[in-house]
Amino acid sequence: xxxxxxxxxxxxxxxxxxxxxxxxxxxxxxxxxxxxxxxxxxxxxxxxxxxxxxxxxxxxxxxxxxxxxxxxxxxxxxxxxxxxxxxxxxxxxxxxxxxxxxxxxxxxxxxxxxxxxxxxxxxxxxxxxx
Numbered sequence: 001x002x003x004x005x006x007x008x009x010x011x012x013x014x015x016x017x018x019x020x021x022x023x024x025x026x027x028x029x030x031x032x033x034x035x036x037x038x039x040x041x042x043x044x045x046x047x048x049x050x051x052x053x054x055x056x057x058x059x060x061x062x063x064x065x066x067x068x069x070x071x072x073x074x075x076x077x078x079x080x081x082x083x084x085x086x087x088x089x090x091x092x093x094x095x096x097x098x099x100x101x102x103x104x105x106x107x108x109x110x111x112x113x114x115x116x117x118x119x120x121x122x123x124x125x126x127x128x129x130x
Contacts, residue, residue, distance in 0.1 A: 004041035088117035
């Protein structure tokens with residue numbers, strides 16, 4: 001399980017690097033590998049991070065259905081493990097996806113919930129970034 005965790009963590013870091021360079025395809029491939037490794041390691045924290053990252057990638061390239069699917073899974077895991085910041089991050093990107101689909105009312109609901117969570121955790125950076 002330790003090797004799977006380390007490899008999943010490395011894949012997440014490499015995916016972030018590729019994403020920052022605009023190399024979305026490479027990032028998606030690494031994130032899908034990270035999800036597989038996280039599942040093998042039974043690491044819910046790493047799995048939630050990978051699902052969030054993959055959902056964010058899909059949101060950036062306009063694959064809204066895939067983004068929603070991965071972000072909803074990440075949100076459920078964050079709630080299960082008590083990761084309030086992770087939950088707020090998922091809600092923020094879900095708000096973005098819904099706004100991209102012109103679902104303004106639901107988008108506002110997700111953004112509001114995200115900002116309230118960031119505020120309750122004292123995360124000013126999260127509030128500003130969202």
